[in-house]
Amino acid sequence: MLIRLDPASATPLFDQLAGSIRASIISGRVAAGERLPAARDLATSLDVNVHTILRAYQELRDEGLIELRRGRGAIVASAPRDFGDLTAAIDSVVAEARASGVPPAALAALIREAYQ
Amino acid sequence: MLIRLDPASATPLFDQLAGSIRASIISGRVAAGERLPAARDLATSLDVNVHTILRAYQELRDEGLIELRRGRGAIVASAPRDFGDLTAAIDSVVAEARASGVPPAALAALIREAYQ
DNA sequence: ACCTATTTGTCCGTATGTATG
DNA sequence: CCATACATACGGACAAATAGG
Secondary structure: OOOOOOOOOOOOHHHHHHHHHHHHHHOOOOOOOOEOOOHHHHHHHHOOOHHHHHHHHHHHHHOOOEEEEOOOEEEEOOOOOOOOOHHHHHHHHHHHHHHOOOOHHHHHHHHHHHHO | OOOOOOOOOOOOHHHHHHHHHHHHHHOOOOOOOOEEOOHHHHHHHHOOOHHHHHHHHHHHHHOOOEEEEOOOEEEEOOOOOOOOHHHHHHHHHHHHHHHOOOOHHHHHHHHHHHHO
16 A cells, blocks of 8 residues: 655645545555554554554544454455445535535534434 | 543543533533633643543534634534524435445545535 | 734654454 | 554643734
8 A cells, every 4th residue: 555645744644644545445446355554564664653543544434434443453344335426415415504604513513413 | 510530431531521521511511602621721630631631622523512723722612503404405415324324424524525 | 013822733652451363 | 372453541742723912
């Protein structure tokens, strides 16, 4: 897995990491079931702190892209999902929210509530 | 704000914290617009690390319960109003997301992206 | 316009716990 | 029992946004 980090960038390292890995997963460059490098190994090879890697991994876990298990590592979740018409529904929600001047944070709160 | 932590508990400190504060917000014991203690202050008074507090705060922010801003602190978000049409659109998005097994965090990420 | 204090954000380092294999 | 690898928590440092004088 080819990952390049720019320490000078305004976007945080852990975000660059998550973005890079996320792209690899979605594009299928890393297959489902495959294991990502151990956090400490990746940290060493990229010369960043373990926490930075773990934070990126945990973000991807929250998005459902990977599974994290102690002793096993980070495994790419099965079925890189095709979000299909979900994106269309999202677009309409966002458009509507924009029109009513609902800020992103409020929208997120509303959606979270609806989810429960 | 009365917060009690049990270091011996199986549930992590940051989760106990988030849970306690979440309950206070939802029950209305802390009003919207009110400011939570500065992370460092709370850390000192509870005798835990600042990171532990910040992690709890960030969890609550992800849930839309508070807003975090540098230099300002953690402010309890205003209760989500009823946004009319928007709620219908939200319901359909959430329904689709559920059907496709898209977890809340992933949905939030997609929406954030769409918003930009 | 400037400076200072406040407060969160990120990152580094270290230690210990705990589930997995 | 032992090695692996994530999970949590502690500590410290500096950056960046905010607010107030």
